[in-house]
Amino acid sequence: MAGQNTVLLDVKGMTCQGCVNSVTRIIKRNDANALVSVDLPSGRVTAQTGAPADELAAALSAGGFEAKAA
Numbered sequence: 001m002a003g004q005n006t007v008l009l010d011v012k013g014m015t016c017q018g019c020v021n022s023v024t025r026i027i028k029r030n031d032a033n034a035l036v037s038v039d040l041p042s043g044r045v046t047a048q049t050g051a052p053a054d055e056l057a058a059a060l061s062a063g064g065f066e067a068k069a070a
Helices: 017-030 053-062
Strands: 005-012 035-039 044-049 066-069
Touching: 005 053, 017 035, 017 044, 017 053, 044 053, 053 066
Parallel strands: none
Antiparallel strands: 005 044, 005 066, 035 044
């Protein structure tokens, strides 16, 4: 997909693999082609995506996580 960038997000509120799955689903709803990597212990999410970081952070916040661009 043209225009993909590496987006780094700090996400609070992830405590388990279910949270990791939820975060991945939320990001993929915004960009189905996104490649998502979640580091649960650090709360760091990396995505190769065409979606803007602030848009993904807002979607994650709406999904119950505290998220901001890193």
